[in-house]
Amino acid sequence: MKNFLIATTIFLITSKAKAQIDPELLRNPQTKTDSVRMNMDAVYSRPFMQLGKLPVALGGYIEANYQYLNENGVSEGHQFQMRRLTFFVSSTISKRIKFLTEIEFEDGTKEINIEFASVDLEIVPLLNLRGGVVMNPIGAFNQNHDGPKWEFVDRPIAATQMLPATWSNVGFGIYGKKYNKNWVYGYELYLTNGFDDKIISNSENRTFLPATKMNRDRFEESFNGIPLFTGKVAIKNRKIGELGISYMGGVYNKFRDEGITLDKKRKLNVFAVDFNSTLPRLNTVITGEWAWVNVDMPDNYTEQFGRKQQGGFVDFVQPVVKRPMFGFEQAVLNAALRVEYVDWNKGTFKSTGGNIADDLFSLVPAISWRPTPQTVFRINYRYNWQHDLLGNPPSHLAAFQVGFSTYF
Amino acid sequence: MYVLFEQGNMEKIPIRIACVLLVLITGIAACDKLMPGVPADDSILDGPVEGLSPEQSAQFIRGDFAFNDEIFTPETGLGPLFVATSCGTCHAGDGKGHPFTTLTRFGQKDSTGNQFLGHGGPQLQQRAIINYQPESLPEGATFSRFTPPANTGLGFLNAVSDADLLALADPDDADGDGISGRPNWIHVPAYIQPKPGSITRANKYIGRFGKKAAAHDLLHQTVLAYNQDIGICSSYEPYDTYHHQEIDPEISNQTVLDVVAYLAMLKAPIQRDPQHPEVQAGKKIFIDLGCGKCHTPELKTGTSPIAALSQKTFAPYSDLLMHDMGPDLDDGYTEGSAATAEWRTPPLWGLGLSKKAQGGQYFLLHDGRAQSIETAITAHGGEAAASRSAFIALDATSKARLLKFLESL
Numbered sequence: 001m002k003n004f005l006i007a008t009t010i011f012l013i014t015s016k017a018k019a020q021i022d023p024e025l026l027r028n029p030q031t032k033t034d035s036v037r038m039n040m041d042a043v044y045s046r047p048f049m050q051l052g053k054l055p056v057a058l059g060g061y062i063e064a065n066y067q068y069l070n071e072n073g074v075s076e077g078h079q080f081q082m083r084r085l086t087f088f089v090s091s092t093i094s095k096r097i098k099f100l101t102e103i104e105f106e107d108g109t110k111e112i113n114i115e116f117a118s119v120d121l122e123i124v125p126l127l128n129l130r131g132g133v134v135m136n137p138i139g140a141f142n143q144n145h146d147g148p149k150w151e152f153v154d155r156p157i158a159a160t161q162m163l164p165a166t167w168s169n170v171g172f173g174i175y176g177k178k179y180n181k182n183w184v185y186g187y188e189l190y191l192t193n194g195f196d197d198k199i200i201s202n203s204e205n206r207t208f209l210p211a212t213k214m215n216r217d218r219f220e221e222s223f224n225g226i227p228l229f230t231g232k233v234a235i236k237n238r239k240i241g242e243l244g245i246s247y248m249g250g251v252y253n254k255f256r257d258e259g260i261t262l263d264k265k266r267k268l269n270v271f272a273v274d275f276n277s278t279l280p281r282l283n284t285v286i287t288g289e290w291a292w293v294n295v296d297m298p299d300n301y302t303e304q305f306g307r308k309q310q311g312g313f314v315d316f317v318q319p320v321v322k323r324p325m326f327g328f329e330q331a332v333l334n335a336a337l338r339v340e341y342v343d344w345n346k347g348t349f350k351s352t353g354g355n356i357a358d359d360l361f362s363l364v365p366a367i368s369w370r371p372t373p374q375t376v377f378r379i380n381y382r383y384n385w386q387h388d389l390l391g392n393p394p395s396h397l398a399a400f401q402v403g404f405s406t407y408f
Numbered sequence: 409m410y411v412l413f414e415q416g417n418m419e420k421i422p423i424r425i426a427c428v429l430l431v432l433i434t435g436i437a438a439c440d441k442l443m444p445g446v447p448a449d450d451s452i453l454d455g456p457v458e459g460l461s462p463e464q465s466a467q468f469i470r471g472d473f474a475f476n477d478e479i480f481t482p483e484t485g486l487g488p489l490f491v492a493t494s495c496g497t498c499h500a501g502d503g504k505g506h507p508f509t510t511l512t513r514f515g516q517k518d519s520t521g522n523q524f525l526g527h528g529g530p531q532l533q534q535r536a537i538i539n540y541q542p543e544s545l546p547e548g549a550t551f552s553r554f555t556p557p558a559n560t561g562l563g564f565l566n567a568v569s570d571a572d573l574l575a576l577a578d579p580d581d582a583d584g585d586g587i588s589g590r591p592n593w594i595h596v597p598a599y600i601q602p603k604p605g606s607i608t609r610a611n612k613y614i615g616r617f618g619k620k621a622a623a624h625d626l627l628h629q630t631v632l633a634y635n636q637d638i639g640i641c642s643s644y645e646p647y648d649t650y651h652h653q654e655i656d657p658e659i660s661n662q663t664v665l666d667v668v669a670y671l672a673m674l675k676a677p678i679q680r681d682p683q684h685p686e687v688q689a690g691k692k693i694f695i696d697l698g699c700g701k702c703h704t705p706e707l708k709t710g711t712s713p714i715a716a717l718s719q720k721t722f723a724p725y726s727d728l729l730m731h732d733m734g735p736d737l738d739d740g741y742t743e744g745s746a747a748t749a750e751w752r753t754p755p756l757w758g759l760g761l762s763k764k765a766q767g768g769q770y771f772l773l774h775d776g777r778a779q780s781i782e783t784a785i786t787a788h789g790g791e792a793a794a795s796r797s798a799f800i801a802l803d804a805t806s807k808a809r810l811l812k813f814l815e816s817l
Contacts, residue, residue: 070443070444071444072444073443073445074446197538200538201481201482203479203484205479205494253538263538300535300536300541300542301535301538302492302493302535303508304497349508351506351507351510352506352507354767383442388500389508390500390506390766390767390768391767391768392500392501392765392768393764396444398443
């Protein structure tokens, strides 16, 4: 009886609440239509819902999936995963001052991160100031990582297991764009807190830039007092596509502590190239990114940790069917393929002169269905070939994944 | 936009698409061919011995994780001086190691003991965590480099009785065949509880693990490896290799024992194509050349607390005894009571799979100097000189058969 009363009460309340919804209350804020969006605009290139006339817009996305993995004939069975739940809040403080934050819950509540929380001030279109928690513009994926934008359940391995996407830090910088007919030129320059020595001393047993993300103090203090510089220039043609070149570099070790010199300053350099284009007629979307990492290490440090790394990915997305489906006017069915490669240790053994392997090659054919541009259902099949440090016969991993991701 | 299907008179396309997707999903999920197969048992070295109880299997899994997946960092006790960051680093796939992880031991020339214990001996830790300086070889110290051995079948070797090993020994070459194997008699640390039936001589026990057979059993070997190779102190071996001070344990006894159990319960390597005529012919040549006098084809376990290892006949191709291998393999370094030219007969089982753990090529003999089986054989001297000469004198066909047999192991 008690349950019946509770259920009835809830029903009545929700029915009433539904009746009170004002169709004008939540609406999509107008976005600029005259500008050409680049990767650097990704944080604001998201659907938001605005609450009445309040200058605050809300948004977010969710990603969940099923997967069945098999590594060398051994499987842990069927897994259901709630990978991400992300909320955006943006606010137009004044005409040229705006704020946006992105808060992400990963794997349930295993990780909760503020991935972006910055105030932007536009002086002129070519000069904007940004400060707060920023996403370092290395490559394209780091800034353009929202699940609903991609046809693949997994994020690119090179972007997350070699580069540390999503890589955010506290800092300040400038950015801007210049338009010239079909061309757009953009740049971003930031100084932020940076890496620490976990990148060469971690339980991954390899040089692993994402290990720095374990250091929660980086939002409070710099590990060594030397800012990390990240800069990117990009060019986009409305008909051809976008090309970006980026660099991130700084000192990663604690070379001095309490005024006592411990070591020389050891630098980390990352270079990246990213591009995206849509082939005319075929409408095939090609998106790719490649990065090179270079780490200055003590000469006698173990070769387990690579001095050089490289890796990247290329995605091919081919629309196959575009027509109303199940009542969705803009539905699209895509066939896609991701090709990715990472070499975590590019070099040779001092002892033998032989190649140090520690690399991975992966193919991910996929089918995705987008009932609307903001929602994607995807079926992925992954096959990885991964070599250990010594280059022994590769470990084989295959995965079958079905999932969805949608903005809300 | 170019698409394969346009809107038109295809009203049923969504349903068809849904059906196609459903069939596709079902098909992919059901298709084993899209998933990697389980490697054949005889193609890999790792995996448990058959016949374990559920409790033993659970301990095997725990030990497997600790051995292969637990990577040490400075926060979890790595170093400050070390050689490798995990057990699995040196024993990829439980196979032989690579020159990258070769150990350097130094400072002992004879049975009087190591004269360089105060200078970082007996093992060189050539790597160090950030802001520490690794060791270098002290001047005047003789040394030897040890390539990490395969781990497989260690439980079988551990379970052979001392009496059986002594029965194989012929320290004075009483039978006059030129082969004079003998045990390496060693002092064991206090935490070792010798198994029932252990034989002692002047308070020393038989060593059976390591290139010089300087470790008595798998616990002894494991504790030393954690301490000397990774810089991990345990309650068994609490002295840090850098400060030489007793420190708090950096690993639990339970984890050490899980790893010991894992090593003990690893299966023995499985020979490929043992009935192949060429392999059979090669085995006969192996015996005819006298190789089997040290590389004993068969041993038998005694009673083991692990039932799956008790009273089993197995084929390690080793007698676990020390043999003089001649001046070419004499590095001037030794351990226990062994002479510098003496080496414990390495088991040959798993030899043919070594390349799969050593990055695609062989690194054989104690220091990995031989990059082919043939080179390893011709480097034999001392007690094996006659067998080596006989091998060199073989015709090409016989050599090929012998090598095929060895690669089948």
